[in-house]
Amino acid sequence: MTGVWHCQAVTDTRTAGAVRQGSLRELNLAVVLRRIATADPPPSRAGIAADTGLTRATVSAVVDDLITGGLVAEAAPAPRAGAGRPARGLRLAADGPAGLGLEINVDYLAACVVDLAGTVRHHEVRRADLRPVSPADALARLAELAGRAHTAAVREGLTLAGATLAVPGLVDARGLVRLAPNLGWRDVDVPALLTGHPLPTEPVDDVPPLVVENEANLAALGELHARPDGPRSFLHVSGEIGIGAGIVLDGALFRGARGWSGELGHVTVDPAGPTCRCGARGCLETYAGQEAVLAAAGLAGADLPADTAARRLADLAAAGDPATLDALRAAGTALGVAVAGVVNLLDLDTVVLGGGYATLAPWLRPPVVAELADRVLTAAWSPVTVRAAALGPASAAVGGAGAVVRRIIARPSGWLAHAG
Structure with missing residues (x-):
């Protein structure tokens, strides 16, 4: 048959x-x-x-x-010097479909709305330590934030055509968070937990209602599209309580065989170092993660959200505080050691410091550059560029929302079928 x-x-x-x-x-x-x-x-x-x-x-x-x-x-026609009526230009609509970007991190939740042109139309961050909170409760709080984003989008004349959720951990193709050590999550079925809190997105052909992705990967994609004339291959390092990396090669995200690439925070810097939350010893996070840097600067136990912690460290460093300067120098050195291995392996010429690292780039960059100069085989004739991220701490949420609208631009027939 x-x-x-x-x-x-x-x-x-x-x-x-x-x-x-x-x-x-x-x-x-x-x-x-x-x-x-x-x-x-x-x-x-x-x-x-x-x-x-x-x-x-x-x-x-x-x-x-x-x-x-x-x-x-x-668009309004451009002025024309010659005879005849000037042609009207065409641009992406300022209203219509938009993407919803969501993020759960260790100490905050975020939601943003990005329109077809990539413009951020709404961005909200809610600070909270989510380590003692259950995954179900954290996702319920996130759904509330998504509802506020939907209200803002409707007010702007936008329709949310899909959502992408950024999580600081290992995520499989079904949206199952296999491990998020800094959150204490293991085998968390995010789509199932969200069924009781449906996201306010429209069903559109070819656009999944929800995609769950590693936050560092989405931050790298956000950076890639924020600088269309920038490098097509780079390493994006997100520095928060945890440290993640997104690897972009020839304009495409490198995910690895199982989609779990980029766990830079768990690269060993010192095999005899302190025990990490992941169970290994001497991971980069124990030297250059937010809590490690705060402790080294004499601010151990300070209950500061990621952006506040970075700003506090930046203020102290700008004022010349010796303990803070030493802490940032040590963190940058450890970061440079780990990044040099990635650069040697993948032949990258650009390293982007994102998340809290973007704020601290003026102090982290010199020791990172020094380690790369000493450890990268090709550095003598082809030095590696190290710079702050264009989007800073908002990279993951913006990158997630942008992924939704890029799917529509790549295959607009799905949206037109919905709109018709």
């Missing part, structure tokens, strides 16, 4: 023609929308036809569909 149906599908020219026509339309929609998304200044219909090789009639029809579906809007 299976073979009969297979033959019928292939030999029925009407069905095959419909499939080809549908696929061609989907392809044209994606090509045109991607061109509009990446062009600067806003391109005209004629310009898109010239750039893509599509006919003007095809481009005009596709653009009309994208405008009707709320994905594209006409």
